[in-house]
Amino acid sequence: MTTPSPISADGLMPPPGCPAHGMAQNGLVRLPEITDPARTYEGLRKQYGPVAPVLLHGDIEAWMVLGYRENLEVMRTPKLFSRDSRLWNAFIENRVPADSPLLPMVAWQPLCVFADGEEHARLRGAVVDGLSQFNRRGMRKYVTHYTRQLVAGFGAGGAADLVRNYAEPLPMLVVSRLLGMSPDKGPLLVEPTLDLLRGSETAAASNAVVTQVLQDLVAYKKTAPGDDLASRLIQHESQLTDTEVVEHLRLTLVAAHQGTVNLIAHTLRLILTDRRFRGNLSGGHMTLPDALEQVMWDNPSIGTIPGRWATSDTTIGGQHIRKGDLLMLCIAAANVDPEQRPDVSVPMHGNRSHLALSAGPHECPGGDIGRAIADTGIDELMSILPDMTLAVPETEIGITSNWLTTRPDALPVRFTPPRSLGDLHPAQGAPVAAQPLPAAAASPAVPFPQPPAAVPARPRSWWRSLLSR
Numbered sequence: 001m002t003t004p005s006p007i008s009a010d011g012l013m014p015p016p017g018c019p020a021h022g023m024a025q026n027g028l029v030r031l032p033e034i035t036d037p038a039r040t041y042e043g044l045r046k047q048y049g050p051v052a053p054v055l056l057h058g059d060i061e062a063w064m065v066l067g068y069r070e071n072l073e074v075m076r077t078p079k080l081f082s083r084d085s086r087l088w089n090a091f092i093e094n095r096v097p098a099d100s101p102l103l104p105m106v107a108w109q110p111l112c113v114f115a116d117g118e119e120h121a122r123l124r125g126a127v128v129d130g131l132s133q134f135n136r137r138g139m140r141k142y143v144t145h146y147t148r149q150l151v152a153g154f155g156a157g158g159a160a161d162l163v164r165n166y167a168e169p170l171p172m173l174v175v176s177r178l179l180g181m182s183p184d185k186g187p188l189l190v191e192p193t194l195d196l197l198r199g200s201e202t203a204a205a206s207n208a209v210v211t212q213v214l215q216d217l218v219a220y221k222k223t224a225p226g227d228d229l230a231s232r233l234i235q236h237e238s239q240l241t242d243t244e245v246v247e248h249l250r251l252t253l254v255a256a257h258q259g260t261v262n263l264i265a266h267t268l269r270l271i272l273t274d275r276r277f278r279g280n281l282s283g284g285h286m287t288l289p290d291a292l293e294q295v296m297w298d299n300p301s302i303g304t305i306p307g308r309w310a311t312s313d314t315t316i317g318g319q320h321i322r323k324g325d326l327l328m329l330c331i332a333a334a335n336v337d338p339e340q341r342p343d344v345s346v347p348m349h350g351n352r353s354h355l356a357l358s359a360g361p362h363e364c365p366g367g368d369i370g371r372a373i374a375d376t377g378i379d380e381l382m383s384i385l386p387d388m389t390l391a392v393p394e395t396e397i398g399i400t401s402n403w404l405t406t407r408p409d410a411l412p413v414r415f416t417p418p419r420s421l422g423d424l425h426p427a428q429g430a431p432v433a434a435q436p437l438p439a440a441a442a443s444p445a446v447p448f449p450q451p452p453a454a455v456p457a458r459p460r461s462w463w464r465s466l467l468s469r
């Protein structure tokens, strides 16, 4: 890779003598030090065009693909841009430190995400077939049910943090049922998976718990198959090994979480803070599904996919790429590429051609499930708590912003405790992860399509209450 001229992390030239933040000696932006991704990407785009050289943890070079067209080209050309990280020259030359925080994302594993061609089709085919059995109607019942259960857990106090108490647990509760977990066992997966994704000190122990729960699930589903992902993976013609089944269940859980939590959190943040966004929703200029697409354009859950590896020397975006180079697919930059969106303030009106779900052979197979969880979940939450308002000034909402993601840390809200809380769930005020699920079964034999018990009638429309605010 050539060494370009200096540029600061925000895209501006640093004043003489100023040690520019986020910039290495050779003038390259260091990804781990980026705190304002949008400005940094625009600076890089101005300096280098659609593909820019950057440094990763340990000052290892990589290419940041910023252009919309260039991202699509990389995503859609697996023969030239492989998903197999074992091709990475930094791995081959032993330059990746053993404690690199990138390793969980780039260390090769026998999963569909690291495979190409036939092997990818074999593994992914099983996951896609397994997910295709869940229709929107069945999903809706589960999302409604778990939304009510979560509100019953935090609602009595009239206050909550919508990230911790709602956006984080909801997708996992729903997806644990898709996997085949029974209502009483699903929560066993939620806290440990969240813990391992937070990378806390107990992450290794939590990982062991998740593995054990999934192994038990697979063993059980071999004896009592149902209409769920675990059973489909076990029975699939792709003939997955038991380890492959467990690992693809874990992948599904983690991938669903990462994509969906941020989508819910960002959309709720905008509803609570952005007058224009709220006005468009309440005035009928934008439906909730359209709003979700807008969020996926402007705040993609996964800001950058790490990544693809060049299978031979090539050129893209005017840069010479060597065989084994790593390309980071910067969705956040691609979605606001001026060639694609000259004016980012213009609403996209439900246009789905953003790259938040990627494209090509690895395009997210769970996008519609994520959309259904976010759409139904937010609609139901706002219906139960129509007068919900932020409990802190908007400026106090912390936002984590880095190259990997941009997301609200917390969304503290206040609301009138729902009068029918007792109907929502008997365990009023109990902490979310600790409470048993309502339709708790004695054995793990409740298959996915069995709908939860009937739910009470909805309160008045939250759209109307948005209007009155």
Ligand code: HEM
Binding pocket: 075, 112, 113, 114, 124, 127, 131, 175, 251, 252, 255, 256, 257, 258, 259, 260, 263, 301, 302, 305, 356, 357, 358, 359, 361, 362, 363, 364, 365, 366, 367, 369, 370, 371
């Ligand atoms: C709307 C929320 C979601 C977003 C924004 C999202 C985003 C993504 C992205 C960006 C990728 C990477 C693709 C690549 O490497 O090019 C991905 C892969 C994947 N996602 Fe999602 N995802 C979401 C929801 C889900 C859900 C709900 C599931 C499962 C129920 C899921 C399962 C997967 C799987 C299995 C992969 C790996 C696919 C492969 O490599 O072939 N995702 N997702």
